[in-house]
Amino acid sequence: MTAPLLKVEDLRVTFRLKSEGDMPWTKPKRLHAVGGVNFELKQGETLGIVGESGCGKSTLARALIRMVQAQGSVVWMGQEELLGLSKRQMMKYRSEIQMVFQDPLASLNPRKTVGEIIAEPLRTHNPSLSKKEIVAEVKAMMEKVSLLPNQINRYPHEFSGGQCQRIGIARALIVRPKMIICDEPVSALDVSIQAQVINLLMDLQKEMGLSLVFIAHDLSVVKHISNRVMVLYLGKVMEIADRDDLYDNPRHPYTQALISAVPIPEPKIERNKETILLEGDLPSPLAPPSGCVFRTRCPKATDLCAQEIPSLEQGTEGSSHKVACHFSD
Numbered sequence: 001m002t003a004p005l006l007k008v009e010d011l012r013v014t015f016r017l018k019s020e021g022d023m024p025w026t027k028p029k030r031l032h033a034v035g036g037v038n039f040e041l042k043q044g045e046t047l048g049i050v051g052e053s054g055c056g057k058s059t060l061a062r063a064l065i066r067m068v069q070a071q072g073s074v075v076w077m078g079q080e081e082l083l084g085l086s087k088r089q090m091m092k093y094r095s096e097i098q099m100v101f102q103d104p105l106a107s108l109n110p111r112k113t114v115g116e117i118i119a120e121p122l123r124t125h126n127p128s129l130s131k132k133e134i135v136a137e138v139k140a141m142m143e144k145v146s147l148l149p150n151q152i153n154r155y156p157h158e159f160s161g162g163q164c165q166r167i168g169i170a171r172a173l174i175v176r177p178k179m180i181i182c183d184e185p186v187s188a189l190d191v192s193i194q195a196q197v198i199n200l201l202m203d204l205q206k207e208m209g210l211s212l213v214f215i216a217h218d219l220s221v222v223k224h225i226s227n228r229v230m231v232l233y234l235g236k237v238m239e240i241a242d243r244d245d246l247y248d249n250p251r252h253p254y255t256q257a258l259i260s261a262v263p264i265p266e267p268k269i270e271r272n273k274e275t276i277l278l279e280g281d282l283p284s285p286l287a288p289p290s291g292c293v294f295r296t297r298c299p300k301a302t303d304l305c306a307q308e309i310p311s312l313e314q315g316t317e318g319s320s321h322k323v324a325c326h327f328s329d
């Protein structure tokens with residue numbers, strides 16, 4: 001069996017916060033943004049990551065490419081432990097793992113032309129390329145993402161939101177990565193444009209054999225693009241399963257609530273299950289609940305849930321459907 005492209009074990013990110021009013025001798029508060037996440041990603045696969053705002057999706061993504069400091073282990077292609085590498089050593093892998101960000105315009109330098117923006121990673125990773133070669137590569141990549149190559153000298157503000165996201169995708173793909181992390185890549189775009197960008201990503205994935213980590217809070221979008229889906233809550237994995245398994249048979253009460261709230265596109269089709277309303281807000285990650293972090297909003301919680309952290313377990317032997325709940329369905 002081939003090794004997974006990416007293997008993440010017990011990944012943890014803790015931010016140390018010091019508020020301005022604190023006396024010098026007070027201890028900084030610790031915010032556990034990601035608390036012991038495990039998953040694997042195969043070549044050509046798309047893993048969707050969902051969860052409410054503040055549950056740690058972006059921090060997890062940033063930890064994978066060392067934009068934030070993390071503990072645990074991130075093994076790349078069965079060989080390299082990325083968290084142990086120096087910034088310099090990490091450069092080699094930065095061309096293999098690229099990121100597409102949420103706000104397309106804000107993620108592009110307004111003072112650079114589109115050509116310069118797309119070329120930047122190429123110049124960094126292939127300094128021996130001539131100017132002519134770079135321009136040819138950039139124009140070819142612009143065509144691949146359905147941008148007009150003759151617009152190479154224009155500036156980001158001259159493009160629409162959807163076009164800016166295509167520029168962001170071209171910049172990520174120009175160095176031929178093996179994996180792309182997309183952090184809410186379409187949530188800032190109009191609904192009509194979202195589908196175009198998602199379909200573009202799916203076409204490019206097929207053509208280039210890419211693996212995707214796709215972060216979003218819109219469960220319909222994640223369902224469309226993902227092979228597997230991971231549900232995060234307060235920095236912990238609640239459930240992970242193949243896409244259809246998760247959407248047709250959610251086992252964690254949190255996943256059940258999220259899926260029950262997904263709007264049905266065809267109004268004539270009646271929903272056969274009630275929408276489950278979650279009470280209360282996401283607890284502060286500065287003071288997470290004891291035991292199961294979801295228990296304060298969970299309709300099934302008992303004393304056990306306050307005392308014991310449920311481990312992420314498979315329902316049946318060999319199943320890839322895992323759930324962290326003492327009372328899962």
Ligand SMILES: Nc1ncnc2c1ncn2[C@@H]1O[C@H](COP(=O)(O)OP(=O)(O)OP(=O)(O)O)[C@@H](O)[C@H]1O
Nearest residue numbers: 015031033052053054055056057058059060217285
């Ligand atoms: N640099 C930082 N310093 C301190 N706390 C941070 C930092 N970055 C994120 N956090 C906190 O970590 C937690 C997780 O944030 P994160 O942005 O990863 O969540 P998210 O699920 O991506 O949310 P959203 O969907 O709103 O982007 C939040 O409580 C956030 O306030």
